[in-house]
Amino acid sequence: MSIKHTSHEIEPNNSSHFESPSLPLDTSIIEPPFLQYQVASTTPMVEEQFIIDVAINSLYKSAVEFIVGLHNNNNFTKKDVNNIQSGIIQSLLTPMVSILKNVVKTEVKEPLSLSKFDNILTAMSNPFQFCTSEYILLKWLAANDLISVVKQFTIHNEICPVQHLGETVYDEKQTKGALLPLKLQFKKYFEHSDNFKNQLNRLKRLQLSNDNNITNFVQGKLWKQKMSHHSSDKILIPYFLYIDDAEINNPLGSHAMHQQISAIYYSFPLAENSSKLSNIFLAALIKSLDLKEFGNDLCLQTLICEINLLENDGLDIVTECGSFHVHFILGIVLGDNLGMNSILEFSKSFSANYFCRFCKVDKLRSKQMCEEDISCMRNIDNYNIDIDIQNFSETGIYKESILNQIQSFHVTQNFCVDTMHDLYEGVCHYDMCHIIKYFINTAKLFTLETLNKRKSNFNYGPIEFGNISPEISINHLNNCRLKMSAREVMTFIHFFPLMVGDLVPENDEVWSFFLILLKIVDILLSYTFNADAISYLKQLISKHNNQYNLLFNDTLKPKHHFLVHYPTVIEYSGPPRLYWCFRFEGKHKEMKMYARSTTSRKNITLTLANKFQLKFAHLLLQPTLLKIISKEKHKIQTKHIELISKTLNLSPSKYSCYNYLEFNGIVFKEGYYLSKFLNEIKLFKITEIIVIENNDDTVLILGEQILFEKFDPHYESFVINENTNELSNFSIYSTYDFSGPPINITNVANGKKMLRLKEFY
Numbered sequence: 001m002s003i004k005h006t007s008h009e010i011e012p013n014n015s016s017h018f019e020s021p022s023l024p025l026d027t028s029i030i031e032p033p034f035l036q037y038q039v040a041s042t043t044p045m046v047e048e049q050f051i052i053d054v055a056i057n058s059l060y061k062s063a064v065e066f067i068v069g070l071h072n073n074n075n076f077t078k079k080d081v082n083n084i085q086s087g088i089i090q091s092l093l094t095p096m097v098s099i100l101k102n103v104v105k106t107e108v109k110e111p112l113s114l115s116k117f118d119n120i121l122t123a124m125s126n127p128f129q130f131c132t133s134e135y136i137l138l139k140w141l142a143a144n145d146l147i148s149v150v151k152q153f154t155i156h157n158e159i160c161p162v163q164h165l166g167e168t169v170y171d172e173k174q175t176k177g178a179l180l181p182l183k184l185q186f187k188k189y190f191e192h193s194d195n196f197k198n199q200l201n202r203l204k205r206l207q208l209s210n211d212n213n214i215t216n217f218v219q220g221k222l223w224k225q226k227m228s229h230h231s232s233d234k235i236l237i238p239y240f241l242y243i244d245d246a247e248i249n250n251p252l253g254s255h256a257m258h259q260q261i262s263a264i265y266y267s268f269p270l271a272e273n274s275s276k277l278s279n280i281f282l283a284a285l286i287k288s289l290d291l292k293e294f295g296n297d298l299c300l301q302t303l304i305c306e307i308n309l310l311e312n313d314g315l316d317i318v319t320e321c322g323s324f325h326v327h328f329i330l331g332i333v334l335g336d337n338l339g340m341n342s343i344l345e346f347s348k349s350f351s352a353n354y355f356c357r358f359c360k361v362d363k364l365r366s367k368q369m370c371e372e373d374i375s376c377m378r379n380i381d382n383y384n385i386d387i388d389i390q391n392f393s394e395t396g397i398y399k400e401s402i403l404n405q406i407q408s409f410h411v412t413q414n415f416c417v418d419t420m421h422d423l424y425e426g427v428c429h430y431d432m433c434h435i436i437k438y439f440i441n442t443a444k445l446f447t448l449e450t451l452n453k454r455k456s457n458f459n460y461g462p463i464e465f466g467n468i469s470p471e472i473s474i475n476h477l478n479n480c481r482l483k484m485s486a487r488e489v490m491t492f493i494h495f496f497p498l499m500v501g502d503l504v505p506e507n508d509e510v511w512s513f514f515l516i517l518l519k520i521v522d523i524l525l526s527y528t529f530n531a532d533a534i535s536y537l538k539q540l541i542s543k544h545n546n547q548y549n550l551l552f553n554d555t556l557k558p559k560h561h562f563l564v565h566y567p568t569v570i571e572y573s574g575p576p577r578l579y580w581c582f583r584f585e586g587k588h589k590e591m592k593m594y595a596r597s598t599t600s601r602k603n604i605t606l607t608l609a610n611k612f613q614l615k616f617a618h619l620l621l622q623p624t625l626l627k628i629i630s631k632e633k634h635k636i637q638t639k640h641i642e643l644i645s646k647t648l649n650l651s652p653s654k655y656s657c658y659n660y661l662e663f664n665g666i667v668f669k670e671g672y673y674l675s676k677f678l679n680e681i682k683l684f685k686i687t688e689i690i691v692i693e694n695n696d697d698t699v700l701i702l703g704e705q706i707l708f709e710k711f712d713p714h715y716e717s718f719v720i721n722e723n724t725n726e727l728s729n730f731s732i733y734s735t736y737d738f739s740g741p742p743i744n745i746t747n748v749a750n751g752k753k754m755l756r757l758k759e760f761y
Contacts, residue, residue, distance in 0.1 A: 052116055052119055052120065055120075056119070056120070056123040059123055059124070059127050060123070060127060060128075060129050060130050061130070062127070063127040063128045063129075063130065063131065064130045064131050064137070064140060064141075064621075065621050067081060067085060067128065067131045067137060068137075068141070068614060068617055068618045068621055069618055069621075070084060071611070071614040071615070071618065072614065072615050072618035074589075074590045074593035074594050074597070075593055075594070075597050076597070077594075077597050077598045078134055080597075082134075085128055085131070089125075089126055089128070093124060093125055093126070093127070094125065096124070097121050097124050097125040100121055100124075101121055104117045104121070141614075141617050145184065145188060146188070146616075146617040146620050146621070147181075147184075147613045147614070147616070147617050148181035148184045148613075149181070150178050150179070150180060150181070150606060150609045150610060150613060151178070151179040151180075151181065151302070152176045152177070152178055152179075152606060153176060153177055153178075153179055153302040154174055154175070154176055155175040155176060155177055155286070155290055155294050155298050155299055156174075156175040156290075156293075156294050156298060157172055157173065157174040157175065158172070158173055159171070159172055159173075160173050175287075175290050175294065176603075176605070176606075177284060177285060177286040177287070177290070177299060177302070177605060178284060178285045178286075178605040178606050178608070178609035179283070179284045179302055179303055179306065179609075180281075180282055180283060180284065180609055180612065180613065180616075182266075182283060182306045182307075182310065183306070183309065183310065183315060185281060185616060186310060186315055186328060187315045187316075187317060188616075188620055189281075189619075189620075190237075190315075190317045190326065191317055191318060191319065192619070192620050193623070193624050193625075194624075195271070196317050196319060196324065196326075197319070198271075198272060199237060199268065199270040199271060200235065200237075200324075202216075202270050202272075203218055203237070203270055206218050206219050207219070212530055212531065213528050213529065213530050214528070214529045214530070214570065214571070214574050214575070215527060215528045215529075215574065215575065216269060216270070216574050216578070217238060217240075217269040217331055217332070217573055217574045217578065217579070218238060218269070218270065218574075219574060220415075220570075220571060220572045220573045220574045221571055221572045222331070222332070222413065222415055222572040222573050223238060223331065225413070226238075226329055226331070226408045229407075229408055230327065230329075230408075234314075234327055235324055235325065235326045235327065236326075236327050236328075236329050237268065237270065237326055237327070237328050237329070238268070238269055238270065238328075238329050238330075238331040239266050239267065239268050239269070239328055239329070239330060239331060240266060240267050240268075240269060240330075240331050240332055240333075240334050240579060241264060241265070241266055241283065241307075241330060241332075241333050241334065242264065242265045242266070242267070242280075242333075242334040242335055242581075242584045243262060243263070243264045243265075243333070243334075243335050243339050243340075243343050244262070244263060244335050244336065244339045244581070244584065244585065244588070245260050245261065245262050245263075245288045245339070246260065246261050246262075246263050246588040246591060246592060247260050247592075248260070248261055248591065248592055248595035248596075248604065248608075249595075258289070259287070259601055259604055260287070260288040260289070261285055261286070261287060261288060261591070261604070261605065261608070262285070262286045262287070262288045262291050262299075263282065263284075263285055263587075263588065263591060264282070264283045264284040264285070264286075264303065265280050265281060265282055265283060265584055265587055266280075266281055266283045267279060267280045267281070267584075269331065269574075269578060269579075272664075273664055273665060274578070275578075275582075275583040276583075276665055277583065277586055277587055277590070278619060278625065280583060280584060280587045281612075281616065282591075282609070282612040283303065284303050285605040285608055285609055286299050286605065287604075287605065291342075296342075296343060296345065296401070296402050296403075297402045300343070300402055300403070301402065304402060304403065304405055304406055307330055307406050308405070308406060308407055310327070310328040311327055311328060311329055311330070311406075311407050311408060312327075312407060314326055314327040314328070315328070329408050330406055330408065330409050331573075332414050332415065332416040332573055332579065333403065333409075333414050333416065334416055334418070334579050334581065334584065335418070335581065336418055336420075336421045336581055337350075337418070337421060337422070337562075340357065340414070340416065340418075341357055343401070343403065344357060344401050344403065344411040344414060345397060345398045345399055345400065345401040345411070346396055346397060346398075346411070347392075347396045347397075347398075350557075350558040351363075352392075352393075352396055353393060353396070354394075354395060354396025355396060355558055356396070356558070356561060356562070356565075357378070357396075357411070357414075358377065358378060358562075358565045358568075358569075359372070359373065359376040359377050359378060359565070360376045360377075360378060360382070360395075360396070361373060361376050361561070363558075366556065366558065366561040367555035367556050368549060368555070368556065369545070369556065369561055369564060370541075370542045370543075370545040370546045370564065371538070371541075371542045371564055372538075372564045372565055372567070372568060377568075378412040379412055380410055380412055380413075383397070383410075383411070383412050387399070387400045413572075415568070415569045415572035415573045416569065416573060416579055417562060417565065417566055417569050417576055418576075418579075418580050418581050419524050419576045419577065419580045420486045420580045420581045420582050420585075421486070421559075421581060422559045422562050422563070423521065423524065423559075423563075424486035424487075424489040424490055424493075425486050425489070426557070426559030426560075427517075427557075427559050427560055427563065428482075428489050428493055428517070428521070429480055429481055429482050429489070430480050430548075430554075430557055430559075430560070431513075431514070431517050431548065432482060432489075432492075432493070432496075433476070433477045433478075433479075433480040433481070433482065434480070434548075434551075434552040434554065435510055435513070435514050436448070436451065436472070436477055437477050438510045438551075438552075439500070439503075439504065439510070440477075443508070443510070445500075445503050445504055445505075446500060446503045448472065448473075448474060448477075450503075451472065451499070451500060452471045452472060454499045454500060454749070455468075455469070455471075455472075455492070455499055456468070456471070458495060458498070458499055458746075459744075459746050459747050460491070460495065460744070461744030461745075461746065462669075462672075462744075463672070463741075463742055463743070463744055464491050464494075464495075464744065467487050467488050467490070467491040468488070468491070469482070469483075469484040469485075469488035469489070469491070469492050470483055470484070486582070487582070490521075493517075493518065493521055494521075494756060494758070495746070495756065496514070496518075497514075497515075497518065497714075497715045497716050497717065497756070498715060498717060498746050498748045498754055498756065501714060501715045501748070502748065502749050502750040504714075506714060509547075509551065510551060511714075513544070513547045513548070513551055515713070515716055516540055516543055516544045516547070517544060518716050519540055519716070520537065520540050520541060520544060520563075522716075522757075522758075523536070523537050523540070524537075524566070524576055524577070525577055525758065526575060526577075527575055527577065527578075527740075528575070529570055529574070529575060534567045534570055534571060535567075537566065537567050537570075538567040541563045541564055541566065541567070542564075544563070545560055545563065545564070548560065590612075590615075591608055591612075594608065594611050595608065624696075626696075627663060627664055627696050627697065628661060628662070628663050628691060628696055628699060629661065629662040629663075630658055630660075630661040630662070630691065631660075631661075634658045634659055634660040634661060635656055635657070635658055636657050636658060636659050636688065637657070638652075638657040638688055639688075640687070640688065640702060640730065643702075643730060643732075644657075644688075644690060644702065644732065647732050648690075648692070648700075648732070650692065653693075654692065654693050655690055655691060655692045655693060656690070656691050656693070657688045657689065657690055657691075657702075658688070658689045658690075658691065659688070659689065660689070661689055661691070661699070663699040663735060664735075666735075666741050666742075667742070668686060668689050668699065668701065668735065668742060669686065669742070670686055670687065670688065670689070671685065671686060672685075672686045672742035672743075673685055673686070673706070673742060673743050673744065673745055673755070674686065674701065674703065674738040674739075674742055674743070675738065675739050675740070675743060675757055676733065676737055676738045676739055677739055681708070681718070681757070682705060683705065683706040683707075683708065683718070683720075683755065684701065684703030684704065684705055684706065684731070684733070684738075685703060685704045685706055686701055686702075686703055686742070687702045687703060687704050687730065688701075688702040689701060689702075690702060690732070698734050698735070698736070699734070699735045700732055700733065700734055700735070701732070701733050701734075701735060701738070702730060702731075702732050703730065703731060703732075703733060704729065704730055705729040705730075705731065706720060706745075707720075707721065708720065708721075708755075709721035712754070715748075715754055715756075716756065717754040717755055717756045718754065718755045718756075718757070719752055719753070719754055720745055720752075720753040720754065720755055739757075740758050741758070743755065743756075743757065743758055
């Protein structure tokens with residue numbers, strides 16, 4: 001069994017046949033370059049003839065880009081942007097133009113030249129002609145198809161007492177939500193840069209792959225089912241919807257929960273780096289209180305109509321190589337358990353007898369359940385029967401979900417789980433509290449004080465240093481709730497065997513249980529699955545749930561039960577880390593930051609929607625997203641010029657070397673470690689980072705191979721023997737060859753150097 005990435009190794013002895021490396025891409029699918037929105041260049045173009053009107057117009061457009069860039073800042077309100085704009089004009093441009101005018105009048109005497117200079121200076125005195133006010137800016141953006149009007153849809157209206165200028169009067173009170181222009185945003189996003197070409201190429205490459213690996217949603221059973229409802233000549237692109245509540249006020253203040261917002265985002269699973277916040281977009285905003293009071297049907301009907309239009313009518317995506325008619329299909333609805341169950345109309349509480357949205361197992365049976373029971377799985381047929389029964393206590397369904405009105409979607413086929421909440425905020429808390437209590441109270445292998453000291457003094461390394469969790473108290477253990485964020489639990493679980501493994505004897509039954517949990521966590525972090533891996537995961541989960549009952553004399557919790565459905569979900573929807581909540585909850589931060597900056601609360605959904613419109617316009621105004629972010633201070637003189645030049649078959653002037661840079665959102669730094677899998681696991685220490693001139697798709701790593709002494713199953717880690725690394729073995733690889741982001745080598749208490757991989761093989 002192996003779970004691995006496709007490897008493209010660059011061998012030093014192949015210099016005679018070596019070509020400059022690049023990201024593998026099937027460019028035969030769509031050859032011509034795509035039309036990009038024409039924006040003002042940051043560097044002046046060299047032209048045979050200088051045309052004043054063209055130059056002035058370019059200046060105005062650059063000013064618009066600058067102002068929209070300010071609006072893209074989460075901490076800047078409209079008032080802040082206006083103040084900055086006025087300050088630039090009054091404090092900088094006006095004095096500069098005054099100086100230039102005096103110089104021109106003194107030095108230039110020819111009337112025609114003076115007239116030209118006057119035109120230029122007039123433009124320079126106020127380059128913000130297209131954005132002198134918010135109205136003019138929005139008008140210019142709308143004229144260039146960068147934004148459209150945010151649709152405020154009515155949820156409910158009634159005549160009731162309202163406050164008007166301090167007096168109570170009877171008037172119409174309208175409850176509204178905000179829906180962003182999805183058709184425009186989908187169209188402009190796919191017409192921007194190479195987004196459509198890249199996603200279509202990736203879709204076809206994944207569908208044509210015959211290696212039986214699942215690396216993306218489109219390789220799962222669910223997408224194949226959705227495609228079967230459409231003719232084969234249609235271009236179908238999947239997208240995800242995510243819904244969750246976000247508190248925009250002070251959670252401890254008097255107005256807490258009053259303005260809580262239900263935010264609905266969308267993302268495209270075929271996008272490169274789909275988890276980046278810039279690739280997650282806002283679809284709609286509804287007040288949480290309105291959702292609770294008026295229900296999903298009234299609040300979501302307008303959004304569902306838009307979703308059906310995107311699927312049934314589709315959009316024309318215009319590119320330089322032609323126009324493509326594309327239909328957009330909702331893949332899955334994401335969220336935490338409460339968010340998903342609420343919008344899907346399943347039980348909102350784990351205390352209900354039928355709390356699971358995947359199966360109809362009752363709560364009593366779920367407390368001992370170790371394997372999925374296929375006969376109890378929910379499907380369209382038994383769902384319809386349950387709807388007719390109209391008895392929540394017998395079915396776990398409140399009523400039929402309005403999402404079933406979406407053509408290619410049904411709530412019983414929404415195969416989606418969230419490892420962030422199920423695992424790192426659920427199963428890991430229950431398991432680790434029992435495990436730690438056993439070692440402290442029953443086996444008496446160490447004390448809680450010893451654990452906390454080892455945890456706080458542990459060598460986390462520079463990569464995980466920011467995710468150190470606070471001390472564990474006895475109350476945390478008794479309540480089965482560690483005071484840690486999901487990300488901190490991830491780090492704690494990852495390094496726990498290295499923290500205390502030397503204190504635990506071999507073959508301890510509770511330690512063996514912990515190692516099973518650790519393997520489950522490692523597998524669920526994988527980017528690639530195959531049938532063997534899914535089968536192995538199923539065995540581990542069954543063994544884990546069974547031993548939890550036996551070892552701790554405790555019943556399984558609902559989040560333990562959800563684990564039994566994970567193998568099926570992976571078969572249908574792909575790797576769970578591609579649709580967990582981590583990044584979407586990170587997107588909430590943008591909304592919260594702006595909400596704190598503005599004092600507006602009269603129509604907060606519209607205020608926030610308009611802000612996100614400007615952020616989307618800013619994305620479109622950028623020619624391409626920078627993949628490589630480097631600084632001149634990190635550029636170094638290579639110590640391996642002969643090896644690099646011979647391997648790449650390039651002269652030193654054609655590439656640059658760095659000791660630190662960011663590529664595709666991942667930081668690579670000299671001294672970090674990277675692992676790769678090619679028949680066996682290999683470890684490399686980053687020596688230099690190589691960037692080839694005019695190639696933004698590939699970063700190369702000059703790495704020194706580090707040899708393993710052995711794999712120690714007690715620590716679930718590799719032992720590093722530095723004495724075997726006396727003969728330096730340097731190789732050059734693309735960053736795409738490695739199995740994941742940089743990792744740490746850890747000095748543990750027994751004096752050994754050990755490595756815990758972040759990928760499961």
